Amino acid sequence: MIYSLWIFDRHCNCIFDKEYTVNQSTSIVNSKEQQSRGKLIYGMVHSLKAMSTKIAPGNTLRTLTTGKYRIHALFTASNLWIVIFSDLTHHELHERLDKIYELYLKYVVHNMLKPIDLRESENAKESDKITSPSFIKAVDQVLCL
Amino acid sequence: MNTTTGTSKTASAANTTSLASSKTIKQIGETVWKNRTVKINAELFTLTYGSIVSQLCQDYQRDFKKVNDQLFSMGYNIGIRLIEDFLARTAIPRCDNFVTTSEVISKCAFKIFLNITPHVTNWSNTKNSFSLIFDENPLSDFVELPMDASKELWYSNILCGVLKGALEMVQLDCEVYFVSDVLRGNTQTELRVKLNKVLKDEMPAGED
Amino acid sequence: MFYFTIIGTSDNPIYEAEFTTAKNTFQPEIKELNPYIVHSTLDIMEYLQWQRQPQLDINTSSGGFLRSRHSTQENSYLGKVDSFYGLAVSGFLTYGNIKFIMVHGNGTVDDTVTRSFYYEVYELYLKTLMNPFYKVNDPISNSAFDSKVRVLSKRLFV
Numbered sequence: 001m002i003y004s005l006w007i008f009d010r011h012c013n014c015i016f017d018k019e020y021t022v023n024q025s026t027s028i029v030n031s032k033e034q035q036s037r038g039k040l041i042y043g044m045v046h047s048l049k050a051m052s053t054k055i056a057p058g059n060t061l062r063t064l065t066t067g068k069y070r071i072h073a074l075f076t077a078s079n080l081w082i083v084i085f086s087d088l089t090h091h092e093l094h095e096r097l098d099k100i101y102e103l104y105l106k107y108v109v110h111n112m113l114k115p116i117d118l119r120e121s122e123n124a125k126e127s128d129k130i131t132s133p134s135f136i137k138a139v140d141q142v143l144c145l
Numbered sequence: 146m147n148t149t150t151g152t153s154k155t156a157s158a159a160n161t162t163s164l165a166s167s168k169t170i171k172q173i174g175e176t177v178w179k180n181r182t183v184k185i186n187a188e189l190f191t192l193t194y195g196s197i198v199s200q201l202c203q204d205y206q207r208d209f210k211k212v213n214d215q216l217f218s219m220g221y222n223i224g225i226r227l228i229e230d231f232l233a234r235t236a237i238p239r240c241d242n243f244v245t246t247s248e249v250i251s252k253c254a255f256k257i258f259l260n261i262t263p264h265v266t267n268w269s270n271t272k273n274s275f276s277l278i279f280d281e282n283p284l285s286d287f288v289e290l291p292m293d294a295s296k297e298l299w300y301s302n303i304l305c306g307v308l309k310g311a312l313e314m315v316q317l318d319c320e321v322y323f324v325s326d327v328l329r330g331n332t333q334t335e336l337r338v339k340l341n342k343v344l345k346d347e348m349p350a351g352e353d
Numbered sequence: 354m355f356y357f358t359i360i361g362t363s364d365n366p367i368y369e370a371e372f373t374t375a376k377n378t379f380q381p382e383i384k385e386l387n388p389y390i391v392h393s394t395l396d397i398m399e400y401l402q403w404q405r406q407p408q409l410d411i412n413t414s415s416g417g418f419l420r421s422r423h424s425t426q427e428n429s430y431l432g433k434v435d436s437f438y439g440l441a442v443s444g445f446l447t448y449g450n451i452k453f454i455m456v457h458g459n460g461t462v463d464d465t466v467t468r469s470f471y472y473e474v475y476e477l478y479l480k481t482l483m484n485p486f487y488k489v490n491d492p493i494s495n496s497a498f499d500s501k502v503r504v505l506s507k508r509l510f511v
Contacts, residue, residue: 010314012349042349060238076232077239078314079346101233109229116226188483195485202486287483289495294486 002143003069003085006041007104007130009116010079014038016130020143029136030129045073045083062094072097080104084143099142107135167248170237174256177234182257191286198300209297216299220306228311231257239315243340244268246317247275250308250338259283263336274339276324282334290328299323301334308338316344354379354458355509356387357502359478361490362450364395368493372506379458383440390442391454394435398444398452401431430471433462445471449489451478466509473505 007016017038019028028034049061064071070090074082074097082097082104108114108130115128130136198216205211231237231254240246247265255261261283267276284301299305305321312319320339325331354377359368366388373379379387435442443462445453453471481487481498493499 011347039349046349076229077237078228078232079316080229098233105229105233109226112222112226116229192483192485195483199485287480287485289484289486289497291486 001087001089003087005085005100005139005143006038006081006083007100008038008042008081008083012042013128014042015128018136018139030131041083042081045071045081049073049075063092074098074101076101096142100139103135103138103142104130107132107138167252170245170248171252171256173235173237174253174262177253177257178260181234187283187286191283194284194303195288198298202294202298207293209294213297213299213302216302217306217309220303220308221310222306223303224307224310224312225314227258227307228314231311243273243275243317246312247277247338251277254311267335267337269339274337277336277338279334279336282327285326285328288328295329299326300328301326304336308336312338313344316346318342318344355506356384356391356456356458357474357506358388358391358454359474359493360391360395360452360454363490364392365490366391366492367451367490368498368502370499370502370506372503372509374510377458377510383458387456390435390437390440390456393437394442394444394454395452397434398431398446398454401434401444402446429475430468432464432467436460443467443471445475447475447478449482451489470505470509474502477501477505 002020004017004019006014009015014035017030017034019031019034021028045061045064048064052059052061060075061073063073065088068088070086070088072084072086072090072093074094080101082100084093084097084100086093109116111132114130114132197219198212201212201215202209205215234257235253237249237253240249251263251265255263255277261279261281263277263279265275266278269275282301284304288300290298290300299322302323305323308321309319312321318341320337320341322337324335324337326334328334354374355372356379357370357372358366361367369388371379371384371387429446429448431444431446433441434444437456439460441457441460441462443455443457447453453474455467457467477498478493481493481495482489487493
């Protein structure tokens with residue numbers, strides 16, 4: 001079971017989030033209510049990432065397990081973060097993270113009409129999020145295999 | 146709570162371990178070029194770029210300074226996207242120093258996107274600026290600059306923009322500019338990359 | 354001695370060159386006539402261009418231009434197309450309707466040599482055409498083109 005997917009850009013903005021529920025049809029994309037939660041997640045991952053690098057240089061955070069859920073993260077050199085929350089049955093999701101990165105490339109980066117570096121916008125607006133239906137659909141396919 | 150870190154079996158992590166030797170960088174470049182790059186016809190590519198430049202010259206009434214700027218900003222917009230593409234294909238992590246960066250640019254990036262490997266040379270003493278020497282330049286095949294342009298136009302200026310944009314996305318604030326170009330009658334085509342500073346990763350607002 | 358021209362799509366000359374050696378030069382009065390000879394050849398070439406099977410018996414090996422989906426042979430090279438008081442004129446038509454015309458001062462057209470000369474010049478012309486700053490029908494002022502053509506012309510003197 002995948003709980004949710006989060007994508008953060010290099011300006012620490014959450015540019016995509018999607019909550020998966022048992023019932024597919026009620027899953028929530030880019031919800032406003034999640035904004036503060038996104039910030040919390042970013043903060044947590046950020047601190048852990050910084051700490052793990054500090055302890056052993058060159059080291060990167062990949063997964064993080066708690067009692068109830070597991071977090072899988074992919075960090076690119078351009079500081080794009082892809083974070084997946086799953087239950088404990090998923091031990092390793094890095095192939096899917098890579099796939100989502102590829103989808104991000106295909107539907108967002110390669111779409112010249114979609115702005116990708118949103119430094120100017122101090123507060124991430126709703127419109128700055130990834131809303132492409134084909135992207136969402138493709139992501140669903142990857143995550144609900 | 147426990148965290149797993151470090152090496153893993155996935156492709157993206159395979160390259161993480163050592164970027165130290167330039168041989169690996171070269172290999173990455175060659176493998177990606179061979180297996181994961183869609184090729185297009187060289188003449189089509191050259192003509193497409195050529196028609197853009199010549200159209201810009203016309204649109205800006207042969208104000209070549211403006212044409213240079215426009216090419217640069219077009220390149221910048223390509224660069225900030227191309228870097229993601231590059232990282233996804235190669236899964237190269239951040240470079241430890243600027244020397245490694247230069248190797249990655251020449252042996253990997255130029256190899257993958259243009260199938261050329263410009264020489265890295267003319268390092269400054271402080272190791273924060275270098276030159277790329279182009280023996281061949283697919284952008285400028287067949288090109289002869291008109292007389293009035295040969296003093297001012299940097300025909301391949303889009304490359305500077307691409308590098309600038311791409312490097313900025315990996316937190317390297319650089320100045321990128323052409324020093325000489327065979328099209329202008331110089332003996333070689335030289336592009337200078339100068340590191341201004343390494344930008345800090347941004348922190349979430351209100352975190353400090 | 355040879356007088357070579359490239360004529361654009363609206364019958365405008367875009368390049369001309371005279372290939373001479375110390376011994377072989379055009380006489381002054383012929384030299385002045387050369388452009389006119391070329392000009393009169395244009396009509397013949399335009400006639401040949403639309404022929405399916407140009408029946409010029411001086412030259413049986415090459416065909417007209419656009420003529421034939423049935424013909425598989427190369428048909429840009431038209432061979433000897435005209436003659437004028439002991440001078441021979443040969444022609445070549447590119448697919449972009451650019452005409453290459455040459456006046457042969459020795460009065461004969463050596464097909465093998467001339468054909469290869471035309472094709473190599475065609476190659477050079479194509480490279481010029483690929484230059485984004487060059488427009489079709491612009492005069493070719495590029496000195497590199499000129500010197501390469503002159504190098505090629507050496508083989509015309511055998």
